[in-house]
Amino acid sequence: MAKLQSLFSMRHLLVLSLALNVSLILRMMYDSQLDLFFYKYPRQGQISNLHPQNKPRLLISSSFSNSSSSTCEDHHQPPPKNNNRVINLDHGDPRVYEAFWRETGEKTTIKIAGWQSMSYFSDVSNVCWFLEPEFAEEVVRLHRVVGNAVTEDRHLVVGTGSSQLFLAALYALSPTNSPQPISVVSASPYYSSYPSMTDYQKSGLYKWGGDADKFDISGPYIELVTSPNNPDGFVRRSVLNRSEGLLVHDLAYYWPQYTPISSPSNHDLTLFTLSKTTGHAGMRIGWALVKDKEVAKKMTKFIELNTIGVSKDSQLRAAKVLRAVSDSCKLQGGGESFFQFSHKIMTDRWKQLREAVQRSNGFFSVPTFSPSFCTFFNQNLVPHPAFVWLKCEKNVEDCESFLRGYNILTRSGTHFGVSQQYVRISMLDTDENFMHFLHRLSTINFR
Numbered sequence: 001m002a003k004l005q006s007l008f009s010m011r012h013l014l015v016l017s018l019a020l021n022v023s024l025i026l027r028m029m030y031d032s033q034l035d036l037f038f039y040k041y042p043r044q045g046q047i048s049n050l051h052p053q054n055k056p057r058l059l060i061s062s063s064f065s066n067s068s069s070s071t072c073e074d075h076h077q078p079p080p081k082n083n084n085r086v087i088n089l090d091h092g093d094p095r096v097y098e099a100f101w102r103e104t105g106e107k108t109t110i111k112i113a114g115w116q117s118m119s120y121f122s123d124v125s126n127v128c129w130f131l132e133p134e135f136a137e138e139v140v141r142l143h144r145v146v147g148n149a150v151t152e153d154r155h156l157v158v159g160t161g162s163s164q165l166f167l168a169a170l171y172a173l174s175p176t177n178s179p180q181p182i183s184v185v186s187a188s189p190y191y192s193s194y195p196s197m198t199d200y201q202k203s204g205l206y207k208w209g210g211d212a213d214k215f216d217i218s219g220p221y222i223e224l225v226t227s228p229n230n231p232d233g234f235v236r237r238s239v240l241n242r243s244e245g246l247l248v249h250d251l252a253y254y255w256p257q258y259t260p261i262s263s264p265s266n267h268d269l270t271l272f273t274l275s276k277t278t279g280h281a282g283m284r285i286g287w288a289l290v291k292d293k294e295v296a297k298k299m300t301k302f303i304e305l306n307t308i309g310v311s312k313d314s315q316l317r318a319a320k321v322l323r324a325v326s327d328s329c330k331l332q333g334g335g336e337s338f339f340q341f342s343h344k345i346m347t348d349r350w351k352q353l354r355e356a357v358q359r360s361n362g363f364f365s366v367p368t369f370s371p372s373f374c375t376f377f378n379q380n381l382v383p384h385p386a387f388v389w390l391k392c393e394k395n396v397e398d399c400e401s402f403l404r405g406y407n408i409l410t411r412s413g414t415h416f417g418v419s420q421q422y423v424r425i426s427m428l429d430t431d432e433n434f435m436h437f438l439h440r441l442s443t444i445n446f447r
């Protein structure tokens with residue numbers, strides 16, 4: 001002891017105690033910061049100890065919490081082992097194409113000097129006065145290259161995502177002199193955001209009217225037609241076909257990686273979004289092709305009142321990305337186009353998913369699709385939707401809770417106007433998360 005005392009003087013002990021206290025304080029600060037960040041969203045690992053019934057619905061997306069260097073080769077990595085990790089496939093966050101954009105490198109990098117993009121205005125001669133001509137040009141060019149939309153005799157309206165354009169369309173199509181709000185309907189299963197986006201402001205102009213197949217009120221209405229459909233991936237047409245109906249076609253997924261392109265779409269009002277076309281959801285850019293000038297003017301007015309236009313920086317960046325996609329389709333000999341790349345990934349993911357579903361011996365089922373001719377790829381192809389519309393077939397009433405018990409977060413059919421036997425699962429997450437998901441499915445005991 002005397003020896004020890006001589007080794008550690010009082011000064012040594014004080015320094016040691018100070019160091020321990022500092023590290024303890026730093027640890028506490030670190031933990032409290034994390035707890036602030038994870039206030040609503042438990043950390044991975046925390047969740048796995050909860051009983052399925054008590055697990056919160058919203059959790060941090062594992063795709064955000066794990067850096068992923070996504071490459072095509074990742075598909076062939078051995079299956080991951082960590083069964084406690086929460087796999088969040090509730091959202092359709094399109095991280096799947098990151099590898100392509102990483103490869104593209106400088107070609108899609110843009111530099112905007114401090115003095116640029118300063119004015120509110122882009123082109124005052126255009127109905128949509130905040131539309132950047134460069135962006136408009138690339139949208140038209142890409143539709144021509146892909147052959148998925150008629151752009152002649154159309155007004156182009158840009159929006160902060162197609163979500164803003166959706167609201168602009170409801171505003172523009174609603175009658176102003178009606179004593180009752182116009183009903184907004186869509187055939188179930190419908191995109192889960194439509195009801196809440198329609199009703200959250202309790203507008204006096206329009207209100208959610210539910211499943212179009214069950215809509216029996218006479219008079220005008222707005223029908224939302226999503227094709228291919230989110231969540232189930234099927235090609236759709238209007239189901240009501242009444243003379244007083246106004247149609248909004250949401251063609252977010254009418255691109256060759258998801259569905260065969262049959263012909264150029266040719267509707268009164270069509271919505272597209274960069275989020276699902278190229279995966280750049282964070283840029284928040286969407287566009288509408290509008291036949292009627294007055295409708296385009298009213299949509300523009302809505303965006304003017306809402307956000308006084310749309311970010312010019314985003315439009316310029318979007319133009320560059322769209323140009324890279326069109327250029328990649330024109331590459332002569334060698335070089336994979338964006339759609340070849342994305343189509344290959346979706347094909348591969350769906351193949352692996354179907355194999356996993358088959359191994360469940362009828363416990364799960366997914367939709368089957370017939371092949372049809374794709375004018376873009378010039379061959380017969382089957383769709384590879386952005387979401388899996390999965391059904392729990394046996395003795396499981398609530399498929400979302402069942403999968404949550406395995407730390408797989410999905411979105412229940414109830415959000416899409418159908419039974420909780422269904423869930424929607426994103427096929428657009430990172431390779432890493434997708435591999436974890438497949439592996440997790442393989443750990444489910446189906447007896």
Ligand SMILES: Cc1ncc(COP(=O)(O)O)c(C=O)c1O
Nearest residue numbers: 161162163191230252273275286
């Ligand atoms: C059918 C459909 N429409 C619109 C959107 C919204 O797109 P944006 O990111 O452009 O707002 C989504 C997003 O998931 C969608 O699935």
